[in-house]
Amino acid sequence: MAQKAVWRPRLAKRVLQIPGSGIREVMSKSMALRDAGKDVINWHIGRPDFDTPSHIKEACSEALRRGHVHYAPAAGLPQLRCALAKRASQEYAGDVDPERVVVCNGGMEAVTVILHTFLEEGDEVIVPTPNWPNMKWAVAMAGGKPVEVPLQQGVLTAKAIAGAVTHRTKFAVLSSPGNPLGTVTGSDELKRISKVLEEKDLMAISDETYTRLYYGGSSGSTAPSILGIKGMSQRCFAASTFSKTYAMDGWRLGWALCPDAEAAAAVAKTRYYFSACSPTFTQHAGATALSSSQDCVAEMVAEYDQRRSVLVEGLRTIPGLKLPGGSPEGAYYVFPDVSSFGDSAELASLRMEVKFPQSRCSPLDTYWRSTTLPWLMEASSAKKGKAISE
Numbered sequence: 270m271a272q273k274a275v276w277r278p279r280l281a282k283r284v285l286q287i288p289g290s291g292i293r294e295v296m297s298k299s300m301a302l303r304d305a306g307k308d309v310i311n312w313h314i315g316r317p318d319f320d321t322p323s324h325i326k327e328a329c330s331e332a333l334r335r336g337h338v339h340y341a342p343a344a345g346l347p348q349l350r351c352a353l354a355k356r357a358s359q360e361y362a363g364d365v366d367p368e369r370v371v372v373c374n375g376g377m378e379a380v381t382v383i384l385h386t387f388l389e390e391g392d393e394v395i396v397p398t399p400n401w402p403n404m405k406w407a408v409a410m411a412g413g414k415p416v417e418v419p420l421q422q423g424v425l426t427a428k429a430i431a432g433a434v435t436h437r438t439k440f441a442v443l444s445s446p447g448n449p450l451g452t453v454t455g456s457d458e459l460k461r462i463s464k465v466l467e468e469k470d471l472m473a474i475s476d477e478t479y480t481r482l483y484y485g486g487s488s489g490s491t492a493p494s495i496l497g498i499k500g501m502s503q504r505c506f507a508a509s510t511f512s513k514t515y516a517m518d519g520w521r522l523g524w525a526l527c528p529d530a531e532a533a534a535a536v537a538k539t540r541y542y543f544s545a546c547s548p549t550f551t552q553h554a555g556a557t558a559l560s561s562s563q564d565c566v567a568e569m570v571a572e573y574d575q576r577r578s579v580l581v582e583g584l585r586t587i588p589g590l591k592l593p594g595g596s597p598e599g600a601y602y603v604f605p606d607v608s609s610f611g612d613s614a615e616l617a618s619l620r621m622e623v624k625f626p627q628s629r630c631s632p633l634d635t636y637w638r639s640t641t642l643p644w645l646m647e648a649s650s651a652k653k654g655k656a657i658s659e
């Protein structure tokens with residue numbers, strides 16, 4: 270008798286077209302090794318190894334004690350929106366209205382809800398490559414078509430954007446400091462990009478996740494932003510997050526800065542149907558993070574900067590290994606070219622499976638990030654200095 274076929278739920282085409290996360294795959298493998306008692310230093314995920322500063326945690330506890338445990342407005346608590354607008358006014362040297370801010374569950378949700386609010390099916394979005402892979406797939410999940418445009422000397426140039434524009438292009442994504450190269454787009458290039466955005470009538474999403482992890486200016490400065498260029502706040506969104514600046518990646522707190530209150534209301538409407546709102550007590554903590562001393566940020570950035578030097582110098586001593594982006598100006602990654610050793614995915618796996626003495630880590634606990642760039646792999650400098658130099 271013929272066997273009855275097992276009934277399976279049918280996946281949406283939208284989901285079938287996207288791969289699982291390579292980063293998470295390597296993370297699961299390394300967690301399994303750790304569970305098996307191996308001494309593994311995790312360099313696979315771009316998250317700070319610092320604890321969230323205690324005054325921010327205390328603000329969260331206090332909010333919980335005070336009973337801030339109920340729904341918040343979809344666009345966020347007014348005090349957090351105000352604090353974010355104040356911060357944006359300082360960063361972009363302009364007067365930013367709090368009504369332009371939408372609090373989201375991390376930078377990832379900020380990007381997602383902006384895309385879902387403005388993309389029509391098949392609209393094209395220019396995405397720099399190499400880049401944090403989630404961006405490309407967030408575009409696809411929103412019904413858009415990601416158009417990958419290679420970075421030139423680590424930067425998405427105005428010329429490259431202009432060359433990739435079609436009648437379907439709606440957004441260009443700018444990511445500076447970028448992940449994984451840590452390169453920063455300078456003000457002159459941003460001005461050229463602003464002209465292209467105007468000429469081609471495009472919008473931009475400026476991914477500013479790492480803007481405060483910037484080693485190119487004086488202490489406390491942020492990387493240059495397209496939103497700081499005259500006229501650009503009308504057509505540019507910023508997506509940002511507390512995750513990296515304040516070591517709050519597990520809190521899932523970020524925000525979208527929109528061109529105007531109307532655009533923000535539309536983004537807030539979209540985000541309402543994703544997740545209703547961000548947790549109320551974490552928003553109180555976010556407001557404290559912004560309004561209290563920024564010394565904790567300066568300390569973490571100084572430590573990342575030191576680790577960056579150790580990592581870059583160390584990698585430079587390894588024959589056959591190249592650093593195409595040079596020393597990163599921002600974020601906490603380096604992105605060595607390991608092509609002379611073989612495929613980066615295999616290499617990352619091999620490094621994890623190779624037996625090494627329990628007390629030591631491998632000199633290059635690194636991982637592959639993008640299957641489209643199999644010759645490159647990424648090492649995160651968000652790890653302790655000792656581990657890096659080992």
Ligand SMILES: Cc1ncc(COP(=O)(O)O)c(C=O)c1O
Binds near residue numbers: 444
């Ligand atoms: C370039 C970039 N953008 C956005 C994000 C999202 O950050 P969040 O953890 O706040 O969602 C990340 C996270 O790694 C990132 O690397």
